Amino acid sequence: MKFPTLLAALVLASGLASAVHAADPEYLRIIGTDTKFVAKNAKGEETVITRVMTPCAKNKGWIQAMVPVAGVHPVGEIEVLNAMNDRDALLVDMREPEDRANGTIAGSMHIVYTEVAGRLNELGCSKTAGKWDCSKAKKVYAFCNGPACPQSPGAIVAMTREGFPADRIYYYRGGMLDWAALGFPVVKGDF
Incomplete structure (x- = not known):
């Protein structure tokens, strides 16, 4: 690969990498005001669950229960x-x-x-x-x-x-x- 082509590829790659990391995700509420949920498996290991704004997320509310009132x-x-x-x-x-x-x-x-x-x-x-x-x-x-x-x-x-x-x-x-x-x-x- 010639030097100008290599240089262009490196500039492009670094530009893409910085574009991916340029914006911090917008964390959305999960339950009440919490923006994260910690789940523990049988071994006691934790997994942190977050929810971020995406084109599919569409709104910034919080996750609702399937049954908001008993009997519904x-x-x-x-x-x-x-x-x-x-x-x-x-x-x-x-x-x-x-x-x-x-x-x-x-x-x-x-x-x-x-x-x-x-x-x-x-x-x-x-x-x-x-x-x-x-x-x-x-x-x-x-x-x-x-x-x-x-x-x-x-x-x-x-x-x-x-x-x-x-x-x-x-x-x-x-x-x-x-x-x-x-x-x-x-x-x-x-x-």
């Missing part, structure tokens, strides 16, 4: 699809309006997570003497941005606190992240 049913895409044909079911997008405008699941209704406890009438409950009666509640399929989004789990906690039956709530933890990643249609616009 975790569901996946097949159950969401079947709910679309269930007249007793409501698919509820609990995200902020700007997130919904950027894309949602067709046929879903929108109740922002911070408002759902006051809007249980839209989910089949009635209010008398300041107390919710949810004996005729619809099945609610709640979703938000994905497994690291706390919006719908927070709404589920508020709903059950107000008297909505947990066994009538179906939590689609995968939310828009999984829905879009699996190639399902996403509708956009101002609703």
